[in-house]
Amino acid sequence: MRAIVCSRYGPPESLRLVELPDPIPGPGELLIRVRATPVNSADSRIRALRMPSPLFSLAGRFALGFTGPRRRVLGTEAAGTVESIGPGVTRFRPGDSVVAVLGMRLGGHAELARVRESGPVIKKPESLSFEHAVAVPFGALTALYFLRDIARVSAGQRVLVVGASGSVGAAAVQIARHLGARVTAVCSTLNVETVRTLGAEGVIDYTRDDPFSRRAEFEAIFDTVGATTFARCKDALTPTGVFLPAVMTATEILQLLTTARSKGRRVRSGVTPERPHDLATVFDLVSSGALKPLIDRVYPLEDFVEAHRRVDSGRKVGSVVLSFPSPPAV
Numbered sequence: 471m472r473a474i475v476c477s478r479y480g481p482p483e484s485l486r487l488v489e490l491p492d493p494i495p496g497p498g499e500l501l502i503r504v505r506a507t508p509v510n511s512a513d514s515r516i517r518a519l520r521m522p523s524p525l526f527s528l529a530g531r532f533a534l535g536f537t538g539p540r541r542r543v544l545g546t547e548a549a550g551t552v553e554s555i556g557p558g559v560t561r562f563r564p565g566d567s568v569v570a571v572l573g574m575r576l577g578g579h580a581e582l583a584r585v586r587e588s589g590p591v592i593k594k595p596e597s598l599s600f601e602h603a604v605a606v607p608f609g610a611l612t613a614l615y616f617l618r619d620i621a622r623v624s625a626g627q628r629v630l631v632v633g634a635s636g637s638v639g640a641a642a643v644q645i646a647r648h649l650g651a652r653v654t655a656v657c658s659t660l661n662v663e664t665v666r667t668l669g670a671e672g673v674i675d676y677t678r679d680d681p682f683s684r685r686a687e688f689e690a691i692f693d694t695v696g697a698t699t700f701a702r703c704k705d706a707l708t709p710t711g712v713f714l715p716a717v718m719t720a721t722e723i724l725q726l727l728t729t730a731r732s733k734g735r736r737v738r739s740g741v742t743p744e745r746p747h748d749l750a751t752v753f754d755l756v757s758s759g760a761l762k763p764l765i766d767r768v769y770p771l772e773d774f775v776e777a778h779r780r781v782d783s784g785r786k787v788g789s790v791v792l793s794f795p796s797p798p799a800v
């Protein structure tokens with residue numbers, strides 16, 4: 471199979487498209503012929519070992535590999551057809567179209583990917599293309615976890631989504647709205663209309679206005695891109711409001727600990743869990759029309775360097791997706 475390999479941490483040009491042996495599905499595993507896979511902020515972070523601080527970079531080397539990632543094929547999600555199944559697989563058959571979250575096991579940026587049947591993998595809704603289906607989980611699972619599980623956003627609450635045009639932000643606007651919240655989105659001039667179509671009641675263009683100059687207005691501020699700090703947005707929170715940074719530096723970790731028992735304004739965050747039932751939930755939201763995937767651009771597999779450059783720019787609108795050619799008919 472062909473796979474995009476990251477042998478050393480570095481820029482997009484350090485990636486290579488190479489031939490690797492075809493993987494064989496083990497017990498309880500499916501082998502997916504990948505048709506589409508996103509290049510997301512996690513892939514870009516791992517490839518470049520771009521961490522919020524030098525201390526995190528050192529921790530990253532221990533966790534991921536010292537000179538390059540131990541798991542050389544990146545890719546946290548994949549959509550495709552089941553090529554074969556390992557012993558004990560009961561829910562899927564060869565030929566099924568599926569969407570899977572590989573998470574930190576990675577491996578989506580290849581023509582074939584191994585997926586655990588017990589993990590987050592579901593049949594792809596027929597109404598969605600592989601490209602649109604695979605653009606859903608990364609942002610939506612994160613938004614669901616932060617808004618529903620951490621902040622427990624409920625109907626009528628006011629939520630500010632910072633970075634509303636990114637993968638996580640675009641899903642956050644829609645999921646907060648689905649939870650009944652009144653959503654204000656923060657983005658630049660270029661993305662105001664896009665973000666409004668996602669369902670934001672108010673939009674603040676951060677190039678013209680300071681989104682955090684409001685006083686005691688929001689029950690939750692979800693900073694999906696590391697654009698602000700607790701100190702800067704604190705006054706915009708209600709007295710019991712919660713600041714949710716998706717990107718944590720040492721400062722946020724400290725604030726999270728020091729405000730843990732507070733009933734006042736506080737910081738809450740975490741790492742998105744990879745749960746099968748959450749994947750089902752986000753695709754239910756897609757089926758009901760509450761959540762629409764937002765795609766920045768689809769690149770052919772061979773343009774993986776360009777795709778990574780686009781993600782590195784920090785300007786993508788929704789998801790960047792790599793599309794794989796369909797296998798020849800037999």
Ligand SMILES: NC(=O)c1ccc[n+]([C@@H]2O[C@H](COP(=O)([O-])OP(=O)(O)OC[C@H]3O[C@@H](n4cnc5c(N)ncnc54)[C@H](OP(=O)(O)O)[C@@H]3O)[C@@H](O)[C@H]2O)c1
Pocket residue numbers: 510511512515608609612632633634635636637638639656657658659660661676694695696697716717740741742781784785786787788
């Ligand atoms: N904690 C977790 O479990 C978890 C899970 C997933 C992701 N994350 C983290 O979440 C972060 C966001 O991921 P993502 O994939 O959603 O990012 P992304 O798609 O790469 O974000 C790009 C978007 O951010 C917007 N943006 C950039 N600077 C901004 C600013 N100052 N204010 C408002 N918007 C701004 C850009 O719009 P403009 O060009 O208009 O500025 C662009 O549309 C990543 O750092 C990732 O590591 C954390």
